[in-house]
Amino acid sequence: MSAERHAVAGPSAASESLDAPDGPDGSPGDADDSASGGPGDARTSPSSAVDDALALVAGDRYERALSRGGSRARGFDVLFGEAGASGEVGGFGEAGGPSASGPAGEGPRDARDSRTAPGRQAPFVRGSVRHPLFRDDSPGPGSGGGNPGAPGHSSRPTTAWPDARALAGRAARVLGTGERALGEALGQVLAVPLVALTDLPSFDSSAMDGWAVSGPGPWRLPRGGQGILAGEGEAVALHDGQAVAIATGARVPPGATAVLRREHGDLTDERVLHATARLTHGQDIRPRGQECRRGDQLLAAGGLVTPAVLGLAAAAGYDSLRVTRRPRVEVLVLGDELLREGLPSGGRIRDALGPMLGPWLAELGAEVSATRRLGDDAEALYAALAESGADLVLTTGGTAAGPVDHVRPTLRRLGAELLVDGVSVRPGHPMLLARLTPDRHLVGLPGNPLAAVAGLLTLAEPLLRTLAGRPAPAPYRTPLTEAVDGHPADTRLVPVVRRGGGRAQPLRFHGPAMLRGLAAADALAVIPPGGTDRGSPAELLALPWAADKGDR
Ligand SMILES: Nc1nc2c(c(=O)[nH]1)N[C@H]1C(S)=C(S)[C@@H](COP(=O)(O)OP(=O)(O)OC[C@H]3O[C@@H](n4cnc5c(N)ncnc54)[C@H](O)[C@@H]3O)O[C@H]1N2
Numbered sequence: 117m118s119a120e121r122h123a124v125a126g127p128s129a130a131s132e133s134l135d136a137p138d139g140p141d142g143s144p145g146d147a148d149d150s151a152s153g154g155p156g157d158a159r160t161s162p163s164s165a166v167d168d169a170l171a172l173v174a175g176d177r178y179e180r181a182l183s184r185g186g187s188r189a190r191g192f193d194v195l196f197g198e199a200g201a202s203g204e205v206g207g208f209g210e211a212g213g214p215s216a217s218g219p220a221g222e223g224p225r226d227a228r229d230s231r232t233a234p235g236r237q238a239p240f241v242r243g244s245v246r247h248p249l250f251r252d253d254s255p256g257p258g259s260g261g262g263n264p265g266a267p268g269h270s271s272r273p274t275t276a277w278p279d280a281r282a283l284a285g286r287a288a289r290v291l292g293t294g295e296r297a298l299g300e301a302l303g304q305v306l307a308v309p310l311v312a313l314t315d316l317p318s319f320d321s322s323a324m325d326g327w328a329v330s331g332p333g334p335w336r337l338p339r340g341g342q343g344i345l346a347g348e349g350e351a352v353a354l355h356d357g358q359a360v361a362i363a364t365g366a367r368v369p370p371g372a373t374a375v376l377r378r379e380h381g382d383l384t385d386e387r388v389l390h391a392t393a394r395l396t397h398g399q400d401i402r403p404r405g406q407e408c409r410r411g412d413q414l415l416a417a418g419g420l421v422t423p424a425v426l427g428l429a430a431a432a433g434y435d436s437l438r439v440t441r442r443p444r445v446e447v448l449v450l451g452d453e454l455l456r457e458g459l460p461s462g463g464r465i466r467d468a469l470g471p472m473l474g475p476w477l478a479e480l481g482a483e484v485s486a487t488r489r490l491g492d493d494a495e496a497l498y499a500a501l502a503e504s505g506a507d508l509v510l511t512t513g514g515t516a517a518g519p520v521d522h523v524r525p526t527l528r529r530l531g532a533e534l535l536v537d538g539v540s541v542r543p544g545h546p547m548l549l550a551r552l553t554p555d556r557h558l559v560g561l562p563g564n565p566l567a568a569v570a571g572l573l574t575l576a577e578p579l580l581r582t583l584a585g586r587p588a589p590a591p592y593r594t595p596l597t598e599a600v601d602g603h604p605a606d607t608r609l610v611p612v613v614r615r616g617g618g619r620a621q622p623l624r625f626h627g628p629a630m631l632r633g634l635a636a637a638d639a640l641a642v643i644p645p646g647g648t649d650r651g652s653p654a655e656l657l658a659l660p661w662a663a664d665k666g667d668r
Pocket residue numbers: 117118119120147148200201266267449450451453454465466467468469470512513514515516517518521543544545546561562563564565567628
């Protein structure tokens with residue numbers, strides 16, 4: 117829980133008077149809902165009293181926002197947007213976010229024309245308009261990617277997003293390896309290359325049901341001959357002009373020059389076989405070693421053991437595989453306000469992260485030993501971290517500077533080394549990475565659910581990949597169907613869905629506290645400071661369950 121929860125009275129009251137509850141972005145008082153881009157933009161008939169009030173406070177900035185096609189929501193962002201967190205003010209969020217229609221059929225949103233309008237400035241207005249609640253003495257965004265003022269430690273610069281990912285990928289060492297029976301190796305990572313233990317096929321075999329023949333036809337079949345079935349040992353050699361019935365997969369007898377398919381042969385009563393179609397030398401014989409020779413490398417180390425890999429390994433003679441141990445992960449969900457079941461009530465909300473993170477981590481190859489709800493109990497957190505034997509502990513919430521945000525103080529108490537202390541990314545900037553002991557790490561995910569996902573993909577995913585011995589996938593980029601405004605200093609991560617024509621469509625409902633856009637998404641698009649134009653390629657971070665879809 118962050119200070120924000122104690123500090124929203126002013127802006128929240130304003131939001132109520134603005135009818136903001138229509139907008140799924142929630143309270144505009146959220147420091148980072150300037151990054152939310154919900155359909156608040158679609159609200160186009162501002163109440164003049166409220167607008168007047170906003171105009172009075174925000175001066176010409178709000179007017180400018182409206183004249184760019186803004187709305188009440190845009191006015192809100194101008195007022196309350198990034199001001200608290202970074203000293204930036206602007207229409208980045210609801211008003212400036214992507215204008216895509218969500219898959220739920222929401223209408224088009226927002227005047228993204230602000231990007232193309234003549235004289236368009238950056239979608240943010242850098243300046244000093246701040247709500248008193250969000251007054252912050254940290255300087256504005258520094259040069260060179262770092263962004264001062266992560267919550268809880270205002271003087272230290274945060275780490276640039278690409279650097280944070282790289283650092284997380286280098287933070288740990290690959291775990292030990294073990295031999296696993298094929299049935300238990302699925303989803304793990306090959307610790308050594310998969311080398312063929314046999315030729316494949318391991319003998320010359322018939323690709324069809326028919327007759328093995330020797331030389332040009334017609335051919336004579338032996339009287340009373342049984343034919344050769346799959347699984348039998350080596351058959352009697354054929355001589356020129358001879359044939360023998362053969363089944364698919366059976367060993368081809370020595371001397372055979374081709375297999376004649378059953379439907380291409382005519383067998384007389386005198387047991388003479390005529391071909392009714394052209395037959396070429398070697399036809400329908402799979403020669404030994406056609407797929408591989410014993411000792412050939414079939415797959416490199418670091419590859420994921422998929423069902424297909426299990427099949428190949430079995431075919432190539434393996435009973436077990438040497439795989440890297442799965443990273444053990446423990447999830448600690450923090451927050452007294454979280455309910456495990458039922459409807460939100462009395463200011464309490466459902467825990468959205470507990471049910472999401474375990475399965476997501478499993479998709480990332482982790483073995484989740486436990487998901488524990490600790491509330492806002494600093495002692496319980498201290499004990500859990502001190503006792504945990506997990507390779508990686510993930511905490512959720514408590515990363516900001518509120519009165520019950522215990523993660524950083526507890527790490528200090530444990531003497532942990534903070535490797536990443538805030539990242540220049542929206543959402544998710546309070547995320548952190550710490551080394552608890554030389555072999556145990558902690559990723560602190562912010563409590564806002566989409567911010568937590570940003571932390572998962574920025575810090576946990578590269579760390580887990582390294583622990584499991586998997587190489588980083590080559591980044592891939594896909595053009596966007598819509599322009600997406602950038603944050604002035606930070607990277608943005610925006611849910612997108614792949615569309616026809618090799619494009620990705622930014623989704624609405626991407627506020628830090630929302631999962632609606634993410635649940636419809638295939639990937640998160642990486643939007644660098646400055647934004648990404650329509651049709652320009654954006655790097656996509658594929659979501660695990662959508663990784664096999666779309667253009668690469
Ligand atoms: N003064 C400032 N306050 C905040 C800042 C800031 O820069 N200055 N940053 C905001 C941002 S951005 C984020 S993100 C949050 C991070 O806060 P915490 O990591 O301390 O998380 P909490 O305060 O515990 O929770 C934030 C929010 O998320 C809800 N939450 C928490 N856990 C869950 C869960 N498991 N499922 C669903 N929702 C959850 C929680 O109720 C809060 O609404 O700090 C801002 N504040």
